Amino acid sequence: MAADDEASAADHVLRVALQHSQCVGGEVLEEEHGLERVRIDMNVEMPLDMKADGVSSSGVRTCEPVVLKLPASWPWQSPRFYLREDFPRHFPHLMPFSTPPRPCLIDGNQDEFFLQFGLVDYGVFHLVDQLAVWLRKAAINGLIDPDQGWEPMLRRGYRDIVELDAENARSLVDRKGGWAVWKSKYYRRGDASGRLGVDAEAWMSSDGERTPLKTSEGDDTFTASPMRGGIRMGSTVVAIIWPDKNPDGSAFVHSTYMPEDLETLGKLRARAEEIGCARGLNAFLSNLERSFDGFVLPAPIPVAIVLCARRPVHLIGTESNIELLPYVVDIRAEPERRSLFAQGDDEPVSPAAHYQSISAPLLRSLSGSPDQSPLVMLGCGSVGSKLALHAARSGQNILCVSDQSSLRPHNMARHALGPSHVTENKADALAKELEGFNLRPEVHKGDLGSDLRDPKIAEALLPKHAGAIINSTASLSVREALVDAATPRYRPRLFEAALFGSGRGAFLLADGPKHNPNHADLMAEMYATIGGTRAGKLLFDKDEGLEEIRIGQGCGSLTMKMSDARLSAMTASLAVEIDALLAAPATDGTIVMGTMGDDTPATRWVRYQVPAFETVTIAGTDGWELRISKRVADRIRAEAASYSAVETGGVMIGCTSARLKSVTVVDLLDAPPDSTRSATLFMLGTQGLHAAIEARHEASGRTLFDVGTWHSHLQDTGPSGTDWNTAAELAAERTPPSILLIATPKRFHALMHTKGQD
Structure with a gap:
C-alpha cells in the first residue's frame, strides 16, 4: 500500500481507507485552514428493518459521511474523524464540545494507537476499522453494554478540575434527595474577566468536610489571595446535589445518555431538572446568594457544583450506579450587584473533569494492592522512609513512625524525603510527608531501645490494632527490646528489614506465630546458614560490610556507600516481600535474602522458612x-x-x-x-x-x-x-x-x- 511520490497525503489516506470493506466511497476535499481533508462514506451494518428505512432507530444512517482531517504534524499524529453536523448527540464516546461531532474511537491515546502500526497505511486502515465498529454499535444503541456497565459521560480534555473522593460523594445520595456543601481549596489561573474553560481555568480540591454557607468578618469559607504569576488561590465550596424521589416514592433513575454540552447556568438548571436534581440545585443557589448579602469580594471565586445522576446500572469500573457530573461557575460578589451571577441564566458554566482525591481505595486500586492492616514504622532512615512511602502509596495506613535522629545533609543521598526537611527530626518529617496521603501517624522521637521496655510507651508504639511492626533501625538494642516487648498474645506480626554489603544485599525477617521464632532467633539462624553464599560474603566480609565514611567536617558515621537507585531497588523488593507475607497466614518464621551482582542490577531473592524454636x-x-x-x-x-x-x-x-x-x-x-x-x-x-x-x-x-x-x-x-x-x-x-x-x-x-x- 505504498503511496506514489506525486500523490498528496489526502490521496494516500483515501486510497487506504477504500481498502476497508465498509468504506464504499469518498473524495479528497479542499483544504481547510491549510489542513488536508478527506471524506469517506461508511456503510453501516444494522438490522434489516432499519436498513429498509435508511436510518436506525438511534438516528444513524445506512451510509454515513465522515471527514478525516490531517493534522499539521502528519504523519506524526493520526487523522481526526468528524461526523456530519446533524449527527445525533445522545451517544457515549463522543468528544465533548466538538463541532462537528467527533467520535472517540480508541480507549486511550488515538495517536499512540495509530503510531504503533509503524506504516501509515496500517494505522489508517485500523482507525477506519474502529470507525466501522463504532458506527455499527451506535446504530443499535450498543455503545453502552449493560453487562459491562454504564458508560460515564466523556469528560476528556477539560481544563477545569474538581478533585474529591467519589465514594464519599456517592455516600451522601439517598432516596429522598438533597444537597450538601463541602469546604474546598482552589486555584484559578487567568484574568479576573476570563471565562472558565475558555481563557481561565480552576482546580478545586475538597477533602469532604461539610461547612455551612456563610460569609462574615473573620470567616474563611470564601477567600481570594492576591494574584501571583497569573494565579489566585483561596477557599470556596463544592455543592453535592442528588435527585429527589419520584412521586410514588421510588428512586429517580435517569437512563438516557446525554452529551456534555452545558455552557450556561440556564442549561445547568435544565440538566438538573432532567436528572431530578432541580430542587437541590435551586436551594443551593438561593442559599449561596443569601449568604453573600452585604458581603463583597475583590475577585471572582470559582464554585463547584456536582450533580449526582442515578443510572439504571452500575458505572463501568465501579459498583455504584451514581454518576458524578461536576461543573464550575464563577461567583462575583461585586459592589452594587444584583446577583452573584451578573448574567443570570446566561452566566457561563464550565463542565469539569473529576479527579479522584488521594485515598486508600484509589491507591489500592492503582497499585493492585489488597486492603492490608495498618503498619508501625520503627526507624525512619533511608530504608524505613522508603518502606513507609511504598506502603502509603499502596493504600496502607501507618499508625506510628519512630526515630530519634534528625535529617542531615548527607542523608539526602538516598533518603525518601527531600532537602526541605533537613534539620527536622526524621519521624516528624516523614509524618508530614504522609499527611499528603491523608495519613496522620503518631510520632515518637525517643530511644526505642529503652522506650520499648516502658510498658506505657510500648503500648503506644505497638498498638494492638496494627497488622505489622516494621523495624528498619538495624539496631541490636531495638531488636532485643522489640522481642522482649512482644508477648505471645500480641497479634501483630513483627518484621525487620536491613541492607548490607553497600546495598548489594538485603534481608527481611518475619517472625512466626506467637513470635516464635523471634527476630533474635532468626538472626542467629541466618548467621548459621548463609556461610559460603554471596549473602554471607557481603554481610561478613569487612571490605563489603559497613564502612566509615566522612560526611562532615571532622566527623564520621557508621553507614554504607550506595546509590539511591540501588537502595530504592532493594527496598522496593523488600516492600513486595512484606506485602506477600502479610497476605498469607503465618505458619513459620521467614528469612528473605536478596543479593545483587557486582556488575548487574539483577537480584536473586531466596526465602527460607524457619519453624518454631x-x-x-x-x-x-x-x-x-x-x-x-x-x-x-x-x-x-x-x-x-x-x-x-x-x-x-x-x-x-x-x-x-x-x-x-x-x-x-x-x-x-x-x-x-x-x-x-x-x-x-x-x-x-x-x-x-x-x-x-x-x-x-x-x-x-x-x-x-x-x-x-x-x-x-x-x-x-x-x-x-x-x-x-x-x-x-x-x-x-x-x-x-x-x-x-x-x-x-x-x-x-x-x-x-x-x-x-x-
Missing part, C-alpha cells in the same frame, strides 16, 4: 531459656537415635543475650575423635575442638560462639549428680554461659552452673 528452661538460673532451632533439635535426636546403645554428644553453637536471658542454639559441632561413649556416660574429647570452635566462629562472621555441650541419656531421666558436676566443670573451663543440654528419648533438659551454686 524449641524452648527449654535452664535449671540453675533465674529464668534463663535455651532456644533450639528445629533443624538442630532434629539433628540431636537423629544422632541420639543412631547411638541407641550408648550416650553421645557434641558442642552447641549459637549466641547469648543477657537482656533476654536466652541462649540460642543454631548449630552443632561433632564430638572430637577422642570422645568416649558408653551406656552410662559420654565424655567429650578435646582433639581439634578449639580449632573447630574458632573456625566456626570465623565462618559466621564472628557472630556465633560455643555456648555449651549436649549429650544423650538412654532413659527418660533428668540431670544426674554427674551432670551437675559436669556443668560446674564447664562453667569453670569456659566463658559463660556454659549450657549443658541433656537429650532423653522424650524431652530435653538444660542446666547451667552459676556462681554461688554448691
